[in-house]
Amino acid sequence: QKEVEQDPGPLSVPEGAIVSLNCTYSNSAFQYFMWYRQYSRKGPELLMYTYSSGNKEDGRFTAQVDKSSKYISLFIRDSQPSDSATYLCAMRTSGSRLTFGEGTQLTVNP
């Protein structure tokens, strides 16, 4: 069983839609949770960073962490074509080593 599970998609939505991306994990020692966005043939860029459980909002993006269910989510409101990318969840324990999900490929159609 993988430590982090993420639906690879692909996910296709119309512009303006609300997008929900999710990951589940099995390691209860994970404390730090991140969402990265990766455009084609580019390195990942950090979108959201959350420590422990709770919600965090930044503009159109909201990250949720439910440690009791070992489940994290990223919501994108009013999605734009420029949001089309692969979204990777990542998490770690107290160390620096990240464990990534497979990534979800998102396409927002104008």
Add this chain to the structure above:
Amino acid sequence: GAVVSQHPSWVICKSGTSVKIECRSLDFQATTMFWYRQFPKQSLMLMATSNEGSKATYEQGVEKDKFLINHASLTLSTLTVTSAHPEDSSFYICTTGVERDYTSGANVLTFGAGSRLTVL
């Protein structure tokens, strides 16, 4: 903020040759670098962790004699793919052990832009 420069961004080589990928931290000292590999439509898989001045730690299943990592200074880590074969064709990405959270000031990892290797 922390910037990691990775070079080359794209390289094509013949089977059997060696390829070196460089990762530089431009405005900070990186005592730790992580090297990841990403195959098409797959996630990033950690290959090895390099620490300045010491031997790299390789993940299970990664051949240390094939993927040579050198971290001789606090600003430069290199990955050399020796005797490359077509199955080594992949996207290689480095990231630092420096973390900076862009909202709270805590630290997060900074990624290089990646190097796409194609072995013919």
